[in-house]
Amino acid sequence: MLYLPFMSIFSDYLDSQQFCFLVEFIASSKKSQIQSAHLAGFPVIAAIADRVHSDEDLSPLQLAAELSENIEKMLHFSGKDRDIKDLNAFLQKAWQEKYLNILMLSGDKLKKHRFGNKQNALLRTRYLESVNAVTAAKATHSEFNIGVAFNPFKYADAEKSAQYFKLEKKIKAGADYIITQLGYDLDALQQAKDFLKEHQYTTPILACVMPLTYRRAKFMLDNKVAGVVITSHMLKILQQEYRLDPGFAEKMVYERAALQIYIAKHLGYAGIHLSACHQADQQQKLILALDKFRCLTLNQCLKLWEELWQIQQGDELKYPVLQPVEASSGQIAKYKSMHAMHDLFFSSKIAKGVGGLVFNSKLWNKPKVADALLKTEFISKHRVVGCESCGQCRLGETLYICPETCPKGLANGPCGGTTLDRCEFGDRECIHSVKARLAKQLDETKMLRFEIIPTVPIEVRQTSSWKNWFSNE
Numbered sequence: 001m002l003y004l005p006f007m008s009i010f011s012d013y014l015d016s017q018q019f020c021f022l023v024e025f026i027a028s029s030k031k032s033q034i035q036s037a038h039l040a041g042f043p044v045i046a047a048i049a050d051r052v053h054s055d056e057d058l059s060p061l062q063l064a065a066e067l068s069e070n071i072e073k074m075l076h077f078s079g080k081d082r083d084i085k086d087l088n089a090f091l092q093k094a095w096q097e098k099y100l101n102i103l104m105l106s107g108d109k110l111k112k113h114r115f116g117n118k119q120n121a122l123l124r125t126r127y128l129e130s131v132n133a134v135t136a137a138k139a140t141h142s143e144f145n146i147g148v149a150f151n152p153f154k155y156a157d158a159e160k161s162a163q164y165f166k167l168e169k170k171i172k173a174g175a176d177y178i179i180t181q182l183g184y185d186l187d188a189l190q191q192a193k194d195f196l197k198e199h200q201y202t203t204p205i206l207a208c209v210m211p212l213t214y215r216r217a218k219f220m221l222d223n224k225v226a227g228v229v230i231t232s233h234m235l236k237i238l239q240q241e242y243r244l245d246p247g248f249a250e251k252m253v254y255e256r257a258a259l260q261i262y263i264a265k266h267l268g269y270a271g272i273h274l275s276a277c278h279q280a281d282q283q284q285k286l287i288l289a290l291d292k293f294r295c296l297t298l299n300q301c302l303k304l305w306e307e308l309w310q311i312q313q314g315d316e317l318k319y320p321v322l323q324p325v326e327a328s329s330g331q332i333a334k335y336k337s338m339h340a341m342h343d344l345f346f347s348s349k350i351a352k353g354v355g356g357l358v359f360n361s362k363l364w365n366k367p368k369v370a371d372a373l374l375k376t377e378f379i380s381k382h383r384v385v386g387c388e389s390c391g392q393c394r395l396g397e398t399l400y401i402c403p404e405t406c407p408k409g410l411a412n413g414p415c416g417g418t419t420l421d422r423c424e425f426g427d428r429e430c431i432h433s434v435k436a437r438l439a440k441q442l443d444e445t446k447m448l449r450f451e452i453i454p455t456v457p458i459e460v461r462q463t464s465s466w467k468n469w470f471s472n473e
C-alpha cells in the first residue's frame with residue numbers, strides 16, 4: 001500500500017481498530033531500511049526516535065526522509081533541551097513535509113544535562129513538557145495525530161497516582177493515542193486498560209514491547225535506564241538461558257515478545273510500539289514466533305508466558321510494592337499556611353486591586369528597580385520553596401511545591417523515569433510523588449488531574465512573577 005500524503009493511515013488504523021505495529025528506528029539504525037509495510041500480517045508504521053542514541057543524533061525529520069516512502073512515519077519529539085519555539089519550528093517543518101503522526105515526550109535526562117547555577121538559572125537545561133507540546137500541536141493543526149507516553153510500571157502508591165493524574169492531563173490536552181513505556185508486568189498493562197475504561201476515556205492505547213535479550217537487560221540495569229523495570233528474577237532467567245545455549249535463549253526472547261504482543265492484543269491494546277526490532281533478521285525471528293502463537297487464546301498465552309518466565313508467585317516481573325507513605329504534618333502545615341498567604345496576597349479582590357495599582361506603575365520597568373524587585377522575590381521565596389525566579393509563579397497550581405525543584409522543571413506531572421518515588425536524577429524524592437501524596441490527603445487531586453499549567457516562555461524567566469501576576473490581571 002502506498003503512503004498517500006496528508007492523511008494519517010495510522011489514525012485510520014486506530015479508528016478502525018486495526019491492530020498495528022509502530023517499529024522504532026533510532027539514529028544508529030538508519031542503515032537498516034524497513035523491508036515491508038507489514039509484519040506477520042499486521043500493518044507497520046516507522047516510529048522515528050528522537051535523540052535516544054546520543055544528544056547529537058540526526059533529527060527524526062532527517063531520518064524519516066531517508067526511509068522508504070512506502071511506509072507511513074511517526075516522529076518522536078522529545079522536549080529535552082527544547083523550548084516552545086523549537087516545537088513550533090518542528091511542527092511547521094513536519095506539516096510542510098506532510099508528517100501528521102507525532103509522539104510527544106518530555107524526554108529522559110539529557111546526557112549532557114546542565115544544572116545552571118544560582119547566578120544564572122538560564123544556563124539550566126530545560127525540558128518542554130509533553131502536556132504543553134500536545135496543546136501547542138493541536139492548536140497549530142488539529143489534523144496532527146498526536147500521541148503521548150505513559151508509564152504504568154510503578155510500584156509506589158504516590159508515584160503511580162502521579163502517573164495516572166498526568167495521563168488525564170495529557171488526554172485533556174488532546175492526545176489522540178497513548179503509548180506505554182517499556183515494561184513486562186502484564187498486571188500493569190491490564191490496570192492501564194481498566195483505568196481508561198473506568199474513567200470512560202476512549203483514547204486508544206498501545207504497548208511498548210522489546211524482545212528482551214540478556215545483553216539488553218544487563219545494559220539497561222548497568223546504565224540505570226530510566227523507568228524500565230528489570231527484576232533480578234528476569235535477569236537470572238535470561239542469563240541462565242544464554243549460558244545454557246545462546247540459540248535457545250534467542251528463541252525464548254522472540255517467543256516471549258510474541259506472547260506479550262498477543263496478550264496486549266487480547267487485552268484490547270490498539271497495537272504495539274516495537275523497540276529494538278528494526279532489522280530484517282530480527283523481524284524474521286519475531287514473525288516465526290508470532291506465527292507459532294497466532295491461534296492461542298488469552299489464557300493459553302498467559303499460561304505459556306508464565307512458563308517461559310518461570311513465574312510461580314506472580315510478582316517476579318514487578319518491583320516489591322512500597323508501603324503507602326502519608327504526607328507529613330509539616331508538609332500539610334506548609335501547604336495550609338502558603339495557601340492562606342496566596343489567597344490573602346494574590347487571589348483576594350483587595351490584593352488584586354492594590355497589586356494592580358502598584359505594579360502597573362512604569363517605575364518597575366527601570367532596570368535597577370526591576371532588579372531590586374527580582375532579588376527581593378528570590379530572597380523571600382528561594383529558601384522556603386526553592387524559587388528560581390521563573391517569572392510565572394505556578395505555586396498556586398502545584399500545591400506550593402515549586403516546579404523548578406524538579407531537575408527537569410516539569411510542572412504538569414512526572415516524567416516516566418522515576419523508580420519507587422525516587423527522581424531519575426537519583427538525588428531526591430520525586431516532587432510529583434510528594435504532590436500526589438499531598439493532593440490525595442487534602443482532597444485536591446482535581447488540580448493535578450485537570451489543571452494544565454502553561455509552559456514558561458524563556459523571555460519571562462528571570463523577571464518578577466509578582467509584577468507579572470498583577471500586571472496581567
Ligand code: SF4
Binds near residue numbers: 381393404
Ligand atoms: S514557580 Fe514560583 S516559586 Fe517556583 S520558580 Fe517560579 S516564581 Fe519561583
